[in-house]
Amino acid sequence: MKKIDLNLLIALDVLLEECSVLAAAKRLGLSPSATSRTLARLRDATGDPILVQAGRSLVPTPHAEQLAGRLHALVQEAQSVLTPVLVPVDPGELERVFTIRANEGFVALFAPAIIAVVAKEAPRVRLHFAPKPDKDTAPLRQGTIDLDIGTTGSSAPEVRSHLLFRDRFIGVVRSNHPLLDEPVTPERYVSHGHVVTSRRGLWHGPVDDALLELGLQRDILAVVPSFSDALNVARHSDLIALVPSLCLGDVDSREKRLQSFALPVSTPEVTISAMWHPRLDADPEHRWLRQKLIATCRTMLETGPRG
Known part of the structure; x- marks a missing residue:
């Protein structure tokens, strides 16, 4: 041979x-x-x-x-x-920095609880939440990040993933917006200006495809880089924002500064997963972090406010 x-x-x-x-x-x-x-x-x-x-x-x-x-x-x-068999992890003795790449919406909603859980069990572990400018899987392959939070892509089939939650897109407008005076139909939805979110500056998305089938088109007046930016624009204008439902925080809900509504057209569900490189699959410390993050997200979604 x-x-x-x-x-x-x-x-x-x-x-x-x-x-x-x-x-x-x-x-x-x-x-x-x-x-x-x-x-x-x-x-x-x-x-x-x-x-x-x-x-x-x-x-x-x-x-x-x-x-x-x-x-x-x-x-x-x-x-x-050739990886050694998993050995138990003592979180109290664990000393390591983990880098988690996620967008600002995930960080705002989940990071406080994740940090609290990790700090309680592993006080010498440090978490670095890195920004997510794109879906490039190179940082996972190169080892510059430990976990990537977001939608799974097809560019790196070897990447492992675990579904964290599913979400849906909703419309959001300022309080007392005239759109909500009557039921929101596709025709009334496109009769107002819109603000959309895209890191790559895209002006067209799944909701536009659904509207196009009805012969309708949104009047998009602005593109912003983050969902929080879109909510802020909607809060201070008559523009309609399009965001995942989890992005609508409980602060605005309590203060009645923003109001949400179901879209008048059907759009694909958003699936958010935790992703990691296969070389870390059997790493006992990394596995411990994954389990804590997954469990914390699940607990928050089952018991916490959704706005």
Whole structure:
């Protein structure tokens, strides 16, 4: 049986992610010259250049791009096989910083309870809630974040996930808005101006597709980067905001500054999950954090206010 160096698979995985010998060397803990020699071995083993020069950058060959999709899962499965059996965690002795990437709505609603639970059981654990500018899974793969909170995508099929909750989109307007004087029909819904949320500056979404089937179109006057921004605009104007129901906090509900209503058209349900990289799947400390976060979210949704 031909001898195979499985370390080459790990190196190939990192090289294809970074498309840079220097960046790959840093992640692999090797010198640039050693990483260049590894790339040469990979080229010899596969019979393919793997990475080729394009201007001042390296780009993967078509064959390398085909390998990339299978490679992530293969490397992580191999690492999982060689991972030690789980050992019990003593939270009181745990000393570690966990980075959780989530949008501002999740942080505002759930972070206080998560921090309180973790601090009570593991006083030396620190939580870093990082902003979520996009859905890029590279930070999970590179290990710069431990957990990613949001909707699951298809760009990283190897990423593990656990459903936290499902939500729905609702309309929100300021108190005493004329829209609510009568039942909200699709026609009345589009008769007012709108503010929408998009980190990428998109002006069109699922609600617009549903309205288009009825021959209707929203008049979108503004795009803002966060749901809290959309709520603030709605609070101080006649524009209609579109947000997940969990974003409507109990403060505005109590003070009657904002009022919500069911959308007059059907839109897809929003599913929010906790996601992590397979290399952390068997990590007992990471598993402890996942369990605490999942349990805390479940408890809050069962017993806490939803606005």
